[in-house]
Amino acid sequence: MASYGLFLLLATLTILSPGPGVVLTLSNALRHGWAGALPGIFGIALGALVVAGISASSLGLLLAASTTAFTLLKYIGALYLLYLGIKMWRTQSFVPTLKDSEARPGRRFVEALSIQLLNPKAGFFFLAVFPQFIQPHGNYYSQFLLLVTSYSLLVIALHSGYALMANSARGWLSSRRGARIVGKLSGMTFLGFGVMLASASK
Incomplete structure (x- = not known):
């Protein structure tokens, strides 16, 4: 595989850059502690795997080519981010209440997974970046699996x-x-982030 080290550097910088997933991880850690943030982190990592898999399939190409599909997914994702923004704005305390302590980790997992799946820009990252690091004469699927697994582990x-x-x-x-x-x-x-996603174009 060509420039695997360069891919790891690019992926690291991408993951570290501020985004909805990073903000959600920080807020989960503040409210539930490091261990309590792990379900959301795993949700983001799984979301990366799913989005990458979609991007590698004909469905990914369809989303890239269809303005209607892109716009629909974009607005759904933007509305979800706006909902989370309002929810965080109304936060009065990061000290877990009884209600917080009873909140199931599965909810944090699904919330993080949803953020990743409803962001069409994530799919375009994989569509645009991954092919640059895949050798055309090598096994496409094994190379793709290595890249997406590495990306998810970095997440x-x-x-x-x-x-x-x-x-x-x-x-x-x-x-x-x-x-x-x-x-x-x-x-x-x-x-x-919600406003930027709503106003984004391909």
Whole structure:
């Protein structure tokens, strides 16, 4: 495989860049701790696998070619990000309440998975970037599997690092003032991502 090290560098920079998944990981870690953020991290990683698989199939090419399909998925994803933004904006505390502690990890997993699946830009990343690192005379599927598996493992490793950093700040966020500040910032970030996704073009 050509330039595998370059691919790992590009993937690392892409995953580390601020995005809805990163913000969700940080907020989950602040609310539920490092271990509590893991279901969401695994959801994002699985979403990457699914989106990559779709991108490698004829369905991915259909989404890339169809303006209607792209627009529909784009607006659904934007609405979901706006919903999360409003939810975070209204946050009053990052200290788990009884209701929070009873929230099932599966819900965090599905929430993170949904963010990844409803973002058409993720699919275009795989469509545009992955072919650059696949040798045309090699086995396409084995190379593709290596790239997407590496990407998903990097998601788990790097997002876990984000979660550890956020977990160390939970003491300050035990105050109402700290929670309101971070809640408003997170909410505005999600709202901003939602607006940008809604206005994005292919």
